[in-house]
Amino acid sequence: MTAMRFGASTFIWVSPFSNATLDLIDKVADFGFDLIEICVEDPATIDTAAISGRLRKAGIGATVCGAFGPDRDLSADDPATRENGLRYLARCVDIAADLGSPIVAGPMYSATGKTRLLSAPEREAQWRLSIDSMKRASDHASKKGVKLAVEPLNRFETDLLNTVAQAMDWLGRLGRDNVGLLLDTFHMNIEERNIPDAIRLGGDKVFHFHGCSNDRGTPGKDHIPWREIAAALRFIRYAGATVIEAFTPEIREIARAVSIWRPLAESQDALARDGLKFLKATLGN
């Protein structure tokens, strides 16, 4: 079994990521991370040639994470919105292929913040739309050799997939080998009855992992059951990376989008540095 690799999300410091913030790559490498997770808010700001050059120089890899607002809703009733979402997701896949990221991760099945009460038939219709869209996304990703990791979100952020059990049903209906899960301990803390059990349920469908504290502050300064999580990840022979995802409270738009109203660590640098140290000691093998 290869040693666990660790990454840091660009959301810890910036939004959106662009050539103006390429220095983050060096910072993340200096901190000792193995990879940087590039969050693609606007594909137009992502210069893969420039990023690749910096990654090579810094000697780290990349993963790619998408952001899915209402105009990129793969489960939208409106076909034009679904098409726009699919075009965006295809761009993310191309970016991932260019950067050597094995995955594109994120809550790509719906729009983040869409929390509606639906009847069973309405819910079924939404599932069908998202599954049909994801089949097309999967076809494109497969041509590029990229996997898609869908992320269940907590109840306040989505009404479609909140738990691993729901996501496994959804993946079963989708039936594509190159589509699996991104599990994030912040969301799992709210939704899963037992986090390690949920990881074991995900099994070989766990493609990507976000190691986050319950308040999205520094991993380790929290009540997440890390030791049991480490055992569960070993049990499923998890071979992907663990990425710290947190959000800077200093950029108002992103802070509002993820409902962060106060600083959650002494600094974002401290969050990343202390978080990495903790995760290496706890999940590293």
Next chain:
Amino acid sequence: MKYSYDSLVYHGEPVAKSFERVARYGYDAIEPVGEPANYNVAEVRTLSARHKIKISSLCSIYFGPERDLVAAEPENRAKAKKYVRDLVDFAAAVDCPMVIIRPAPFGKTSPTSDETSEWSWAIEGIRESADYGATKGVKFCIEAWNRYETYFVNTLDQALKLCAAVDRPNVGVMGDTFHMAIEEKDMAAAFRRAGKRLFHVHFADSNRAAPGAGHTDFEPLIRALKDIGYTGYISFELLPAAADVFGTLQRGGGKEFFDDYTKLAIETCKAVEARIGA
């Protein structure tokens, strides 16, 4: 420990049935919803006496601009204060010692004025309410909510800071373990820091189901309450897993929150008490 059940989740059922249920499962008290118009004071008093179920606290409903103590519009702030005074009158009428108070209502996730104004309106609104409450023997507890429900006071420390600024003996803070499981780095430590200012608690598991149905460890929490000499109630506020909890209940969801969770919640906590030899 004394136990209460928040009847918020018994949405739409006759109040007599709620009293009967909590009595059947061994509770000491019930927490009615802070909508005085929905209750008949004489009926509540009769049921309370018949079932030997006290009224622990009022689960106030801060929803919409007219129940916003930090609203930009003075008339809405006045309406919000009037709402809290009505709660005090209702509480006093049913021998309820505690009313939950919240600056900024549910679902307001960005300020409508500058921070300094909102902070001073919060102090003013709570102080006036407290002074009115004091004339009727009613206390207040400031509740912290999670980040998705409010931007204003997410942690117990923030609630304590506001409480200190309000500076009234009948004002304390409360913690709800569902919100705390998202916002606090160490829930038991947060209870300990609150100490004697901790006037009330809501217990729910990590997923807002009954304790025992999620992954929160209640042992250190109950131990912390014992250690700080907590004399209030443990009141269970349990709600379905949806952003729109009341819509879910109105559609007939959340049936397990009636009998099943009423039973499980108190059983789980009493088992913890037995284990730690309380």
